[in-house]
Amino acid sequence: MANMARGTTAGAVDGRRPSRRARRVLPVLALCVALLGMGACSSDGDTKDKQDGKADATAQSKGPGAGDNAPKTSKAVVTIAPQDGAIGVATDGALKVSVAAGKLTEVTVKTSEGKAVEGKASADGASWVPSAALQTGTKYAVSATATDAAGLVSALQSSFTTLTPANTNYGVFNIDANETYGVGMIVSLDFTKPVTDKAVVNQSVTVTSEPAVDVKGHWFGNQRLDFRPEKYWKPGTKVTLHLNLDGKQTSPGVYGKQKKDVTFTVGRAQTSVADSTAHTLTITRDGKVVDKVPASLGSSEFTTWNGKMTIMSKEGTIRMSGQSVGYGADSYDIPDVPHSMRLSNTGTYVHGNHWYKDKANPPFGRENTSHGCVGLKDVVGGGDAKMPAAWFFANSLIGDVIEVIHSPSEVIAPENGWSGWTMTWAGWTTT
Numbered sequence: 001m002a003n004m005a006r007g008t009t010a011g012a013v014d015g016r017r018p019s020r021r022a023r024r025v026l027p028v029l030a031l032c033v034a035l036l037g038m039g040a041c042s043s044d045g046d047t048k049d050k051q052d053g054k055a056d057a058t059a060q061s062k063g064p065g066a067g068d069n070a071p072k073t074s075k076a077v078v079t080i081a082p083q084d085g086a087i088g089v090a091t092d093g094a095l096k097v098s099v100a101a102g103k104l105t106e107v108t109v110k111t112s113e114g115k116a117v118e119g120k121a122s123a124d125g126a127s128w129v130p131s132a133a134l135q136t137g138t139k140y141a142v143s144a145t146a147t148d149a150a151g152l153v154s155a156l157q158s159s160f161t162t163l164t165p166a167n168t169n170y171g172v173f174n175i176d177a178n179e180t181y182g183v184g185m186i187v188s189l190d191f192t193k194p195v196t197d198k199a200v201v202n203q204s205v206t207v208t209s210e211p212a213v214d215v216k217g218h219w220f221g222n223q224r225l226d227f228r229p230e231k232y233w234k235p236g237t238k239v240t241l242h243l244n245l246d247g248k249q250t251s252p253g254v255y256g257k258q259k260k261d262v263t264f265t266v267g268r269a270q271t272s273v274a275d276s277t278a279h280t281l282t283i284t285r286d287g288k289v290v291d292k293v294p295a296s297l298g299s300s301e302f303t304t305w306n307g308k309m310t311i312m313s314k315e316g317t318i319r320m321s322g323q324s325v326g327y328g329a330d331s332y333d334i335p336d337v338p339h340s341m342r343l344s345n346t347g348t349y350v351h352g353n354h355w356y357k358d359k360a361n362p363p364f365g366r367e368n369t370s371h372g373c374v375g376l377k378d379v380v381g382g383g384d385a386k387m388p389a390a391w392f393f394a395n396s397l398i399g400d401v402i403e404v405i406h407s408p409s410e411v412i413a414p415e416n417g418w419s420g421w422t423m424t425w426a427g428w429t430t431t
Helices: 021-023 198-204 388-393
Strands: 057-059 077-081 086-089 095-100 102-112 119-121 127-130 138-146 153-162 167-169 172-173 186-191 203-208 215-220 223-227 238-244 250-251 254-257 258-264 270-275 279-284 288-294 307-310 313-321 333-342 347-354 374-377 401-405
Touching: 021 127, 077 138, 095 102, 095 138, 102 127, 172 333, 198 203, 198 250, 203 215, 250 307, 279 388, 288 333, 288 374, 288 388, 333 388, 347 388, 374 388
Parallel strands: 086 153, 167 254, 270 401, 347 374
Antiparallel strands: 057 077, 077 095, 095 127, 102 138, 119 127, 138 153, 172 186, 186 223, 203 238, 215 223, 238 258, 250 254, 270 279, 279 288, 307 401, 313 333, 333 347
């Protein structure tokens, strides 16, 4: 019989009917298994040069007989789509296992590396489909068995390879595995291509935590997705970014390629307030004020943004020029700004300042003289650990929040850096 499944007919050898004598001495076995979403067996099948992933593969097998001991054919007919050996198969909607005149008893789908694919069977046991999209550019082996009303078994094995997309999309994220970040850390992803199917991405990219809190994503345009809880993370929380984009179409013909988890830890609870009127920076840790240092914020001409900003990076000694932020080539150009920590995409930093003109009367704690940054007293080279800028740099984490108050400027936009804490929870959860 065509497409006879190997190893499922009692006494059969290479598909040939055994002699009557051989049938008398061989034992008759009945196979009865529970319906499972995955199993331990798989088969790569015989790969064929077929491009069409729409054709089906079907098979019947003979089950044990009774009375005269003659083999009987199962009425259950197993079908696997796509066709055995198909290549370039779609990652979503193409794989389906079904049976006519019977019920599926086991379906196993595995990658060539042995990773099982989860799936679900219909209530009547007539069909099975995977629970999620398959991975791109991956070979899968499928093995399925079914029984008819008489308990006779039919089985089929098949294999196929999913498509390798010409256009892919990646979410470039801002966290590193096993790092420690501040309580205000916002998980941010910038996609390399525009996303038109945000619902698919919302299901495929999530953030969870231990202990568990409600974490929501917010879209800024069609290429940036940020995540945060309603309130700051609690110290010691384990936060995990789950990327399950492989095989998902983020827009027509454009597929995600990431399938991984990234976990970080939340450190001690430190937040700071920079007061533009009082010219101070007050640092609070675990609910207690640990220091208040003199500061100099943006001048009346170059005001500092109000609002909550998150430390994005600790860059140390860097060059700062007005031309880089649109102030003109002759505004300022300082080659060695020490203890610099970025707060926004538009060039807002908290940093050390050693170039103030009046050494007898430093501006810190007295007046605002910066071009929009939060300046703290420092020395050339930043080598004095007792300087406020040096201490604050050493005691800060990426993800710590610095809130600016009483500035004549407007509130910073939530998408400018990781400033999503400026939004209410109601606003954040409305995309």
